[in-house]
Amino acid sequence: MASLRHDLIAVGIPKMRGSLEIDSEEKERARIERWHRDMGRDLPTNAVVRFDRRFAVETRQVGAGTAGGEGFPVHTITRRGSTPRRTVLYLHGGGYVAPLDPFHVRYAARLAASLQARVLLPDYPLAPGHTWADSHDALVDLTAELTAGGPTVVAGDSAGGGLALAVAQSLRDRGGPQPTHLLLHSPWVDLTTSTPATAWFARRDPWLRITKLHAYATWWAGSADDLGRPEVSPGLADLSGLPQALMFCGTRDLLVPGCRLLARRAEEAGWDLTYVEEPGLIHVYPLVSFIPEARRAWRATREFLG
Template sequence: MPVACGRLIADGVEAEWLTPRDASVGMAILYFHGGGFRMGSVTSHRDLIARFADASRCAVLAINYRLAPEYRFPAALDDALAAYGFLLDQGFKPDGIALAGDSAGGNLALALMLALRDRGQPLPAAAVLMSPWTDLAATGASYQSRAEADPIHQRKMILALAKDYLGEDGDPRHPLASPLYADLAGLPPLLIQVGDRETVRDDSVMFAQKAEAAGVDVALEVFAGMIHVFQMFPEIPQARDAIASAGGFLRKHLHIRAGEAAQ
């Protein structure tokens, strides 16, 4: 998997380009890593992002947005807006940009699109969201029904991460902090992938239902037996299938044709 990596500062934000050998001209994916807004980095997610770039045949700009509790909401969103503006300044067109993210990064991808829409700015072509954390109030029934099956997240932990991100008096139902509570009309096509064992499963299911009701073109893929962001484990067949599906979705919406590569 030949993917070149290069670090840079994107309008004040630490970032890294991950570019596959056959990357298409004029297309970019802006990627946001997960980690509950408190941990994670491009380094921790580099392998996943590289496989994402390879599957989509597209260069990926991944950013190290500021983390809580030192930098609380909306610092991460401000960094996402800056990175998107950087891509536009570099000559990328909105219909040649897609977003992607896992867990808190999926939240951030959605918040970025909502903020752009509310500001009357052009939206990207599409977004892929892996186990997106859309509800910082953690109201989904899966927090109870999947509690014994999920080896990673329990509701108490999720609420503690939310408090770190929002601050003591922050509103977990703020639409740019919890996209589940936003007006979703006008968002571009979305692909949402989630594992059925996740306590956070219903963050995806409820969001997909609400997005569809708002007229958004949304596809939800629920993977039986899978845990949170299972795509990080390439040895799992379902992870390979999910990345392949995401790559196909992005190539479709970025209009990347077979064999199209950088000149």
């Protein structure tokens, strides 16, 4: 049974984030394009108490020649006074239309402090102005660089979880050093939204909206014809030969049918994927650090990553 604190969050977060169905894809595109023109892209470090005293941030550009010719920034967080033992590449969620937010930075800082890691946060270009093709190869190149340098975890939530899996698959196909682990929080792995149970879970999810998922998926893919390609829907692609993985999802989450599909296909492929499904919990609940269910997920994550 979900905790009272979780259930209060399940009501509060959708209200704070304006979680509504859309009546027009054209109006939604225009709204997001206005938002992108006006929003700042600074790392929201104010999400972490005394961040500047506790952590250092370095930013560099990757993927020159993509995303309009300038590439895109990657922020690296490290704990001051600490020598990192490993690297975590964290790919943020947000339906491929939203930037890094305070939840992501807070979780990344926790990874950096607890795992004695440097945590990289790519600020990849967003839909609808960009598609997967504007960042995918650059992210695979970055991951190859990191894995060649030492132990590396690839992680992500929601859209970022799907992107993490897609990057891991492309890196596997290239050969060379691979990540040691994959960590996936409610990953969006099937942008075709073809699993039969999707409509039922859409009625139970207080946060995600099916009309938005359809629009955002097509924008990210570039066209409806490309929704099933492996870089876009990695849950439908070859799952053999991937690093050991841990995946979390709750059952009040529109993405749970895709996570279940991924778990079934992983077993068929012989991929070492541990799937933790929590009854009654909302989307990306492990990132909501102040609920007891997230603390339980954190303990499992620490045990998994060692």
